[in-house]
Amino acid sequence: MSGFIKGINRSQSTLFPESLNDFVHAENTVRVIDVFIEALDLAELGFTGVFTKSTGRPKYHPAVMLKLYLYGYLNRVQSSRRLEIEANQNIELMWLLERLAPDFKTIADFRKNNAKGIKHVCRTFVELCREIHMFDEGEIAIDGSKFKASNHKDNNYTPKKMAFHIERVEKHISNYLEKLDRADEEQHSPQTIKATQESINNLKQKLAELKTLEKEVKAHPEKQISTTDPDSRLMKTQGMTRVVSYNIQSAVDTKHHLIVAHEVTNTTDRGQLCPTAVLAQHALKRKDLTVIADKGYFSGQDIKDTQDAGMTPLVPKGDTSGSDKKGIFNRSKFTYDKEKDVYICPNNSQLMPGKTRTKDRDLYLMHYRARVKDCRHCSLQPQCTKSATPRKISRWEHQDRIDNMDKLMKKRPDLMLIRKQSVEHPFGTIKCWMGMTHLLTRRFKNVRTEMNLHVLAYNFKRMLNIMGNQGLINAIKATI
Structure with a gap:
């Protein structure tokens, strides 16, 4: 086998470095993880078990x-059982955990029992990004994406499926009853x-x-x-496929594509614009945000609420x-x-306002x-209306706000491209890391x-790509 790179004989003795530190180079990501976690006050963030008693195990x-x-x-290893395996054989984890190797039950229980603490750590990192001026543009894009739930479609029931x-x-019962009648006539065996x-x-x-x-x-x-x-729901996904899933709402910074805020829902995008934008306001500690979303979020009242909130x-x-x-x-x-x-x-005739207005859902409409x-x-009547009555146009009482918004959008024809490039990037990345499979946990709290x-x-990971390992370490030490 000449001409090939040859390996070392497996039976040959090897002198590995005595220190684990020699296995982990200075630019390894685990060093940044170690600095970040060590800088946190876990008790203040809401983690359990920070303080222990002098007795007991x-x-x-x-x-x-x-x-x-x-x-x-x-590193795309999310399950507790796979994390247990990695802790026992991964040199980077041996360095990071100081050779500790918890079992899968302990690992899973930590995630289950520390929902509040993990949520606050996520917010703390966004706060870190804010303090080092990653969100100075004040522009975010909002969108939702369906994440498949840990619930098979066969275990989701609707009235149509129940029928x-x-x-x-009932058809099977009817067939068996007919079979039973024939058995009496044909004198089948008692068995x-x-x-x-x-x-x-x-x-x-x-x-x-x-x-x-x-x-x-x-x-x-x-x-x-x-x-x-x-808590999961059967929802339409891309291509009109129906999947039992959760709809994850996220607000993403359009400059650096960092996730500013997110929420887990089990409804459609309609009505989620203002609630998600308000979460972003709290995260960025500023009200004057520009919020971009697609037409699935269009709702007059929701847009008005977002404007009333200062955005x-x-x-x-x-x-x-x-x-x-x-x-x-x-x-x-x-x-x-x-x-x-x-x-x-279109024929330059006027449509006059009526004397009364009607209520459609929560909107008051004036008819012209x-x-x-x-x-x-x-x-032009055949092109205007198919009805025998004159053409009617309805106008919302706050339609001026929508008209002003339309004028702003015409000045920025690239808005929908910016939205797509910003908010769909994180969803695609996270789903790729998940392995294009379903969520591992169930119920709202755990999801x-x-x-x-x-x-x-x-x-x-995004901040590592933007700032580099040493740059992020310096930012953590200076901020937290």
């Missing part, structure tokens, strides 16, 4: 466990008849369970129940009227004249109608803790 210090988890999430299962079981009867009894028991579950599903406010992880939301509106499909002019073809309080149609004589003799660790690891 010694326990692992929370700093040891936190170092293990941060290293694991940075399908009940119908199928066959007994087996058939047992199958019928089992199916009847299953039917009773399904009907009980059906009542629970119909009584549920969201008309669905997940039996493995009750500048920039959210495009999708055309949901269906006018284009009907072959008629959509709303954008009508111009509002604020001074006269009228709408101008064309005059009958203008509409009846208009050459939030898991996401806090993911966000902490992502931000940590």
Whole structure:
């Protein structure tokens, strides 16, 4: 085998360095993890077990466990069993943990019992980034992404699915009853008849369970129940696929792509703009934020609430009227004249305001109608309305705010590209680190803790890429 690089004989004695420190070079990431965790006041952050009694069996210090988890999430090792294996064979972890190797149960219990502390560590790192001026631009992008829950689709029930299962079981019972009738006529063996009867009894028991579950599903406010992880929900993902998942909301800095704030939800994006933006305000300790989001967040009231909180939301509106499909002019073809309080149609006729307004959800709408004589003799009527009545336009009482927002957005045609490049980057990275699989934990409390660790690891890695190992160590020592 000449011409190849040759290895060392496995039976040959080798003199390894006596110190673990010699195995970990000065630029190794574990040195930054060690400096960061050692600088934290874990008792103040809410970790349990920081102070121990003089009697009893010694326990692992929370700093040891936190170092293990941060290293694991940075290196795509999130499960407690795999972390146990790594602690026993990974030289970097041996250095970081000083040769300590907790078992998987201890590792899992630490994550379960220290949700508050882990959340505060995640916030502390964002605070560190803020103090070294990483968020001076004051512009964030908000989006949600579906993370598959630890709940199989078969264990999620909706009224439609319940009706399908009940119908199928009833059909099986009917088939078995017919089989039982034929068995009497054809004089089958007692064993066959007994087996058939047992199958019928089992199916009847299953039917009773399904009907009980059906009542629970119909009584549920969201008309669905997940039996493995009750907090997860069946939601549409990309390509209209339906997956049992959580919708993770995040606010990301558009300059450095750092996650400023995040929240775990089980609803759609609609209505999440202001709550997520307010979380970002608290994290950055400033109100005058510019908030960019896609059309899935468009809600008049939500945009108004965001503006009332001191922020500048920039959210495009999708055309949901269906006018284009009907072959008629959509709303954008009508111009509002604020001074006269009228709408101008494509044929330069005026739509006058009505005398009453209506309430749609929480919004009060004023209706503007064309005059009958203008509409009846208009050459563009077939393109304007399919109804016998004149064309009507509805206007929200705070529509001026939306119009002003639209003017700001026209000055920045690259907004949606900036949003996409900013907020979708972290989601893709975290899902890649997860291995494109489901969340490891269940229920809101535990999933939030898991996401806090993911966000902490992502931000940590991002800062290492921006500042370098020594630069981040210096920032930690100067700030925390």
